[in-house]
Amino acid sequence: MALIQTSLIWVAYAVAVVLLLAVASIFVFLYQTPRDRAASVTTICIFTTSVLLATVLLMPVDIALVSSTSLSSQGRKKDWATPERVGSILYTLKIVYYTLYSLDALLCLLVVPFTYFWYEEYDEDAAEHGEQTAGQRFWGAFKYTIAFVVFVVIIFLVGFFVPFAKQAKGDDRLDLDYFKHLLAENHGERALSFALGLLMLIGTILYVLYTGAGLALLPVAMIKSAPSISAPTLAANTASQLESNRERQRQLEGRGEGRHGGLDPRDRRELEALVREERTLIRRERLAAESNGEDRHWLVKTWIKIEAVFRPLKLIGGLLLMVLALLIFTSMLITGIDKAKNSICKAGCGYILGHINIFQPLNWILVKSSKVFPIDYVLFLLLVLFFFCSSVVGIGAVGIRFLWLTIFKIRKGHTSPQALLLATVLLNLIVLAINYSVAMVVAPQYATFGPQTFCDRQPLIAGAQPSCKDFPADIKPCTETATNHYAKDVCTPSVLSTFINRVTINFPFFGVVLFWAQFAFLGVYLIVFLTTLFKTPRLDQEQIDRDLEEEEEEGLLASTGRRFNATWQDITGRGKRTYGTTDTNGERS
Template identity: 85%
Template sequence: MALIQTSLIWVAYAVAVAILLVIAATFVFLYQAPRDRAASVTAVCIFTTSALLATVLLMPVDIALTSSTSLSSLGRKKDWATPNRVNGIVKTLEIVYYTLYSLDAILCLLVVPFTYFWYEEYDEDAAEHGEQTFGQRFWGAFKYTIAFVVFVVIIFLVGFFVPFAKQAKGDDRLDLDFFKHLLSENHGERALSFGLGLLMLVGTVIFALYTGAGMALLPVAMIKSAPSVSSPTLAANTASQLEANRERQRQLEGRNEGRDGGLDSRDRRELESLVREERTLIRRERLAAESSGEDRHWIIKTWIKIEAVFRPLKLVGGFLLIILALLIFSSMLITGIDKAKNSICKAHCGYILAHINIFQPINWILVKSSKVFPIDYVLFLLLVLFFFSASVVGIATVGIRFLWLTVFKIRKGHTSPQALLMATVMLNLIVLAMNYSIAMVVAPQYATFGPQTFCDHTPRHPHEQPDCTHDHASIKPCSELSKNPASKDVCTPSVLSTFINRVTINFPFFGVVLFWAQFAFLGIYLVVFLTTLFKTPKLDQEQVDRDLEEEEEEGLLASTGRRFNATWQDITGKSKRNYGTTETNGERS
């Protein structure tokens, strides 16, 4: 029975990874520019995105496997869950975690930079004339990657030789088996903990800036995704307006042919205005062609059709995502305040909280659903995809910046290979930060012990199972700070929570910054969310200004009828021509 349950859990994980592979491929093909597509860049981006999503989705598998060893209703271990069997499960999970974390670090710090320089080193003219060999291109990319190799070695050496946190080691409040286990580690584990803790720290800064903004913008982006005019109608109306514009220009030029002074001042102003309008209409025509999927990859065209079919649901989904975002915001705020106020060791151990003292909705939902696998797995998958999508929207909206300078822009169908690789690295670091945020703030009890409980009753004999039918006994949820010896034998913390707590307790600086950065994340979300209540954000504003010059300021619920008409026309590919009336971008003329 135990083998069947364990196999089902791993099968569910394999299915989720397969789904993630499709999502990663869709993300890459959707954003990359068709003309600049490179097979090496595409493959690396898809594989890296899949690997980092597989890492964060290992958490519910971890929780399900460690929780499967106990009978939560009776507060004791199952008969088959001997110490050796439990240790075997934990060791297997540790191997998978270390493999995935190491793979993520190698991809982020070595493979992606090498692919970036490999693409940069390609010289089309030299390759056509045989002047650039594979070896020359390889060495050109590798010599720039050496700096990253040196950086990885330095991180490992610093983590290997850095001393233990003396403050944490001498703190009497940490004199529990749970904390002793975290402090007693070898140099190799400490080096890996330091390296990933550093990457997690960098990722948390990006997580707060981009995911915080994206979590507020994603629901609004879904609601605003249905245009007020369909692509076929926009193309038809724009072509008609462009034809009328050029005809008027020909009339003005013909009227003034042979005149010595040329155009008079009034006609000159009108002609200049028509020329500016012509440029705008040409840009609008190009935008309509791109929106309809003309001259695009078949995957993009299919995606555009699917988006049009599901547009009515996206309006409802947008409002549901607003509710979900507010639920996550309140859960993180509750946990943050609870940890800051009630953690017995505060900064010394990364604000570890024994148990949640205030009702926390996300944690409660996941703990209750975890009693029946895979309900919690499905909910957790949706939570991860929401954070991931919010990160993508945040990066696409803000762009890849250095201070106030925009380095790269992330746009659907127009993202260069270099920008796509840098966005992949940023998403990699964000996922590492997401691991901390979900495990320690969004759902700390679920991520540490799941539904595990223990019987608060000490048996008379050492080998006797605790009996919760005793009058003075009760079943309590497992906790990091429980002093009852029975909890040590029954409660098995998840491997991920153990690893994160090991990072924060051995390197308190990481723990302090990671914890307080969650409040920065909440602050950025709140500012952007409140802004969207009064002004609809213009995603990728600079590009919109170039394409349409005058962006329509429209409320979330405005022009609902036109939006559904536009959806139907985008699905069928036919425009509705209103004779005598031209409707473009919500304006009637």
């Protein structure tokens, strides 16, 4: 029975990883620009995104596996959960975590930068004339990547030789087996903890800016996305307007051919306006063709059709996600206040919370749902994916910036290879911050021990496990500060929570910054949410045209939905043509 349950969890994870490979492929093909597609960039982005998603989804697997060893209704371990079996499960999880985190670090700090410079080094003219070889291109990319190699080496050397946190080590409040275990580590574990903490710190800055904004934008965008026309209808209308525009230009040009001095001032102004309008219509025609999926990869075309089919559900989905986002906001705020007030040793150990002192709704929901497997597993999985999707939306909305300067913009069908690679690195770092936030703030007790409980009674037989089958009042939830002699044997913390707590105890500076950054995250979410909630969406055609004039390569239809009566037109690819043209003021005629 034990083998079946643990195997099912790993099988479910393996199936999810395979599905994530398809999701990562669709994500990359949706966002990259078709004209500058490079095989190396596409492959690295798909692989890196798949590893990222696999890392994110390992957290619910971790919690499900350690929870499967406990019989929560009686506050004891299951009969098969011997220390050897539990140790084997934890060892397997550690191997998977080490593998994924090592892959993330390798991809983020070495492979992706090398791919970026490999793409930048390509000179089409030189390659066509045989003046640039693969070796020259490789060396050009490698010499720029050396700086990242040096950075990685420095991180691990500093982590290897940095001393233990003396304040935390001498704190009597940490004189418990759980915390002693976190402080007793070798130099290799310390180096890994330091590197993980530093990357998590960098990722938290990005997490505050991008995920905080995306958590507010994603639900509101789903609710308020309602452009006035479908892509096929826009294409049909634009073709009609372009034809009328050019016919009028021919009439004016014919009128001026036989006249001395050319056209009079009024006709000349009208012709100039028609020329400007023609450029706008040509851009709009190209935009409609791209948003309709023409000349695109078959994956993108399929995704567009699927989006059109499920578009009527966007309003309901947006409302549900908004409720979930507000619940997350409330839960994080409560945990933040609880940690600031009731932490065991405050800043000295990175605001570790021994147990929850204030009712926390999201944590309570997950613990209660764990009574019926796999409801809690599915809910926690959706929660983690919501954070990841919010990060993607935030990067797409804010763009890749340095201070106030926008370096790259992330748009569907218009993202350059360089921007796609940089966005992948940002997501890589943000995933580390998501792991901290979810495990330590969003649902701390559930993410550490899941639904595990222990029996706070003496056993009837000496040496046996205590059982509270007939004494439910004595069943207590597992916490880090549980002092019962049997809690040590019954309560098994998740591997991820152990990693993170080891970082914050041994390097309290990381814990302090990571903790207070959660309040900054809540502030960004609140500002963006209120701003987006009361801001009228830009739906008029004139605004679309202004955006097109400002940026040739950016499009509005590629990143937003339509109203419901345009859905069938987008699915079939045929729109109803509206005849007529527009004058220089944008009025229909």
